[in-house]
Amino acid sequence: MYYILVINAGSSSLKYQLINIENTDVLAKGLVERIGIEGSILTHKGQGKEKLVIEEPMSDHKQAMGHVLHALTDPKFGVISDMSQINAVGHRILHAAEKFTQSVIINDAVTDAIRDCIKFGPLHNPANLMGIEACQSIMPNTPMVAVFDTAFHQTMPKKAYLYGLSYDAYSEYGIRRYGFHGTSHKYVSARYAKLVGKDKKDIKLVTCHLGNGSSMCAVDGGICVDTSMGLTPLAGVVMGTRCGDIDPAIVPYLMKEMKLDPDQMSTYMNKKCGVLGISGISSDFRDLAAAAKEGNERAALALEVFCYGVKKYIGAYAAAMGGLDAIVFTAGIGENDSAVRANCLKGLEFLGVKLDTQLNQMRGKEMRISSADSKVDIWCVPTNEELEIANQTYELCK
Numbered sequence: 001m002y003y004i005l006v007i008n009a010g011s012s013s014l015k016y017q018l019i020n021i022e023n024t025d026v027l028a029k030g031l032v033e034r035i036g037i038e039g040s041i042l043t044h045k046g047q048g049k050e051k052l053v054i055e056e057p058m059s060d061h062k063q064a065m066g067h068v069l070h071a072l073t074d075p076k077f078g079v080i081s082d083m084s085q086i087n088a089v090g091h092r093i094l095h096a097a098e099k100f101t102q103s104v105i106i107n108d109a110v111t112d113a114i115r116d117c118i119k120f121g122p123l124h125n126p127a128n129l130m131g132i133e134a135c136q137s138i139m140p141n142t143p144m145v146a147v148f149d150t151a152f153h154q155t156m157p158k159k160a161y162l163y164g165l166s167y168d169a170y171s172e173y174g175i176r177r178y179g180f181h182g183t184s185h186k187y188v189s190a191r192y193a194k195l196v197g198k199d200k201k202d203i204k205l206v207t208c209h210l211g212n213g214s215s216m217c218a219v220d221g222g223i224c225v226d227t228s229m230g231l232t233p234l235a236g237v238v239m240g241t242r243c244g245d246i247d248p249a250i251v252p253y254l255m256k257e258m259k260l261d262p263d264q265m266s267t268y269m270n271k272k273c274g275v276l277g278i279s280g281i282s283s284d285f286r287d288l289a290a291a292a293k294e295g296n297e298r299a300a301l302a303l304e305v306f307c308y309g310v311k312k313y314i315g316a317y318a319a320a321m322g323g324l325d326a327i328v329f330t331a332g333i334g335e336n337d338s339a340v341r342a343n344c345l346k347g348l349e350f351l352g353v354k355l356d357t358q359l360n361q362m363r364g365k366e367m368r369i370s371s372a373d374s375k376v377d378i379w380c381v382p383t384n385e386e387l388e389i390a391n392q393t394y395e396l397c398k
């Protein structure tokens with residue numbers, strides 16, 4: 001048995017899974033919310049055990065982590081007898097800029113590097129560091145690995161990651177496309193190759209991670225050659241509440257018109273735009289579909305803008321790779337929303353993309369949804385970022 005604790009720490013939350021890497025069993029999972037805020041709550045579920053809810057003040061991540069380990073080792077709700085049974089910890093880290101091209105064992109130099117990247121991930125990187133520090137203080141002798149959202153995209157060629165700014169914006173300030181959701185794109189692209197029994201070196205693939213945050217990735221020969229998110233996860237397709245790609249001149253214009261300072265503008269673009277901003281009702285695609293069905297034109301328009309954007313990226317990446325063998329849908333929307341999948345692909349028949357409308361009705365399954373005569377294979381592959389983090393942690397710690 002080899003147990004890996006996977007940690008995804010946000011500014012006031014901490015998600016975790018305990019995975020037995022030998023059979024990929026999820027022994028326990030849980031979530032701490034409202035860390036450092038009134039009403040802290042831990043929800044924990046061990047395999048074959050009743051759900052445990054702890055509502056107690058948790059002033060910081062260390063205290064939250066203490067409760068997590070308590071839950072994991074609790075005789076009634078826990079799944080291990082002692083925390084020494086945890087062989088390694090894998091941490092999801094948002095931004096590594098150009099510092100890491102793959103996962104690494106955490107030491108002081110690594111935490112310094114993560115700290116250096118706070119400028120590009122001001123919300124996530126400090127929270128990720130708090131998660132690491134909390135685990136280190138409670139399990140000082142357990143090896144820990146940092147798995148970066150940006151790492152998979154580090155294979156992009158310069159022509160794909162350089163913006164049309166002055167070169168010193170890149171050389172002096174590190175401004176370039178980095179890309180995110182790398183763990184998910186890596187997982188589903190490798191999984192697809194395995195499912196169809198092909199060598200990933202022979203596949204030109206577009207992976208569509210469509211969830212609250214959405215990103216597209218061109219994976220050629222198993223490596224990322226382009227992706228839609230940029231310096232931050234704000235760029236690319238229109239998202240739940242994020243605006244995606246816009247004309248940069250809009251930023252100073254709206255700041256003046258709406259009298260917003262840089263932080264307010266950033267909050268606006270991250271939280272009030274996307275399909276929520278267009279529809280004016282919700283960022284959730286289930287709400288939008290229901291409203292559109294009842295005749296809400298702006299909800300229908302939001303869905304249309306989203307699908308059109310995804311379609312354009314698929315076309316662009318087919319051109320970038322000089323061909324297209326497969327399209328893979330994943331994440332909340334990609335795995336569940338058959339209407340969105342169909343609309344994203346509508347009009348791509350000229351590329352040899354042919355969806356099987358019957359197969360496409362399924363939700364959340366790992367399966368092919370293209371018709372037998374489609375030149376391009378279309379698949380749904382549910383993502384599993386926790387398992388990918390656990391696998392990468394195992395590779396470095398075993």
Ligand code: AMP
Binds near residue numbers: 212283285286336
């Ligand atoms: P994620 O960020 O991957 O957890 O995806 C969350 C999003 O997936 C939600 O905001 C919904 O818009 C969408 N979603 C989840 N389930 C469904 C469903 N059954 N049908 C349509 N959209 C869904």
